[in-house]
Amino acid sequence: MTLPLTPSQTVGPFFRIGLSTTIGSHVIGEGMPGAIRISGQVLDGAGEPVPDALIETWQPEGAGRCATDEEGHFAIVTSKPQDGAANGAPHLDVSVFARGLLTRLVTRMFFPDESAANDADPVLRTLSPTERATLVAVREEGGLRFDIHLQGAGETVFFDR
Amino acid sequence: MEAPSRSVHPPNDFPGYRSTALRAPKQPLRVLPGRLGELTAPLLAGETIGLLDHDLTRQHDGDPLGERISISGRVLDDDGNPVAGALIELWQANAAGRYAHLSDQHPAPLDPNFSGAGRCLTDVEGGYRFVTVKPGAYPWRNHPNAWRPAHVHFSVFTPAIAQRLVTQMYFPGDPLFDQDPIFNSVPDADSRRRLVARWSLELTEPEWSLGYAWDIVVAGRDATPLDDDPSE
Numbered sequence: 001m002t003l004p005l006t007p008s009q010t011v012g013p014f015f016r017i018g019l020s021t022t023i024g025s026h027v028i029g030e031g032m033p034g035a036i037r038i039s040g041q042v043l044d045g046a047g048e049p050v051p052d053a054l055i056e057t058w059q060p061e062g063a064g065r066c067a068t069d070e071e072g073h074f075a076i077v078t079s080k081p082q083d084g085a086a087n088g089a090p091h092l093d094v095s096v097f098a099r100g101l102l103t104r105l106v107t108r109m110f111f112p113d114e115s116a117a118n119d120a121d122p123v124l125r126t127l128s129p130t131e132r133a134t135l136v137a138v139r140e141e142g143g144l145r146f147d148i149h150l151q152g153a154g155e156t157v158f159f160d161r
Numbered sequence: 162m163e164a165p166s167r168s169v170h171p172p173n174d175f176p177g178y179r180s181t182a183l184r185a186p187k188q189p190l191r192v193l194p195g196r197l198g199e200l201t202a203p204l205l206a207g208e209t210i211g212l213l214d215h216d217l218t219r220q221h222d223g224d225p226l227g228e229r230i231s232i233s234g235r236v237l238d239d240d241g242n243p244v245a246g247a248l249i250e251l252w253q254a255n256a257a258g259r260y261a262h263l264s265d266q267h268p269a270p271l272d273p274n275f276s277g278a279g280r281c282l283t284d285v286e287g288g289y290r291f292v293t294v295k296p297g298a299y300p301w302r303n304h305p306n307a308w309r310p311a312h313v314h315f316s317v318f319t320p321a322i323a324q325r326l327v328t329q330m331y332f333p334g335d336p337l338f339d340q341d342p343i344f345n346s347v348p349d350a351d352s353r354r355r356l357v358a359r360w361s362l363e364l365t366e367p368e369w370s371l372g373y374a375w376d377i378v379v380a381g382r383d384a385t386p387l388d389d390d391p392s393e
């Protein structure tokens with residue numbers, strides 16, 4: 001038996017009412033061993049910040065969720081996933097929801113200190129250097145930076161759901 | 162490689178919905194080899210769902226204004242298996258068509274007895290039930306004199322990322338469907354119909370509330386864009 005799926009619809013502009021508190025921005029506590037702060041900015045095709053996006057991160061150890069602020073910034077505190085090599089280089093699955101997105105967008109965030117694993121990763125290997133650069137976070141003061149460009153120059157690589 | 166099109170979901174590039182113009186990616190979606198991730202940790206760490214979190218009519222001292230309704234159904238995967246323990250979060254406008262959100266500027270009254278958010282976990286049969294009031298239609302600025310049909314926003318969250326779904330539930334017979342680009346972004350009529358709840362006499366409580374039935378079907382846990390993963 002195969003049941004037809006329920007179609008996706010946009011989260012719209014008012015999702016904070018319903019999606020604010022149940023899952024938080026800390027997958028692990030800020031001071032825990034291995035805690036990494038991942039921050040970034042969501043930008044639209046005109047290079048403008050997206051102030052009403054929701055970012056969700058997934059990894060075996062847990063899920064994180066953060067809505068962007070007025071400047072399009074988000075921050076999630078988590079650890080590097082420890083699920084071994086079976087799934088390629090360590091990465092976070094990242095979903096983006098927003099007004100104007102009729103489905104969630106799915107991308108992956110890889111870690112800049114894993115260059116050997118990244119070189120061998122079955123997903124990253126299929127991408128051009130420019131595309132690949134959109135999926136690897138960069139080091140910054142206090143953690144990692146992962147900007148998400150929904151459209152246009154430097155558009156982040158997104159995956160089929 | 163370009164992903165195969167899946168007609169059940171809307172395309173992201175849908176010009177009738179104006180906000181897609183600068184937000185929908187222009188590059189084709191890529192196909193991921195292998196499986197999407199799954200949480201091995203508990204879905205909700207340290208978070209408990211309150212016994213009344215599913216009842217949006219009992220979050221304040223007084224009763225909210227509007228038509229009292231229940232919405233219930235099951236979350237199933239596409240093989241028909243119940244999805245137990247899924248987190249469902251729901252949010253909506255009040256009966257006048259106004260969200261309790263700072264940036265909602267529609268000049269309809271707020272209701273001090275209605276916040277418009279609820280949540281629950283599905284039971285072993287995948288079942289869920291919410292009690293709320295029927296949301297009002299509201300205007301938006303997508304095109305001249307644009308109005309959203311009455312709808313309730315639903316989010317379904319399970320440990321399997323492939324099952325993640327955010328959608329909207331509509332009410333049967335709404336006259337506003339034809340002019341709504343968000344509803345009509347779903348390409349085929351059968352799929353659009355699956356966004357519309359069914360009014361149910363059995364779920365309607367005499368002298369109390371109207372009952373609506375709505376099942377949600379999400380992908381299987383192991384859903385992958387490719388049928389076979391040769392590495393496994």
Ligand SMILES: [Fe+2]
Nearest residue numbers: 012309312314
């Ligand atoms: Fe809405």
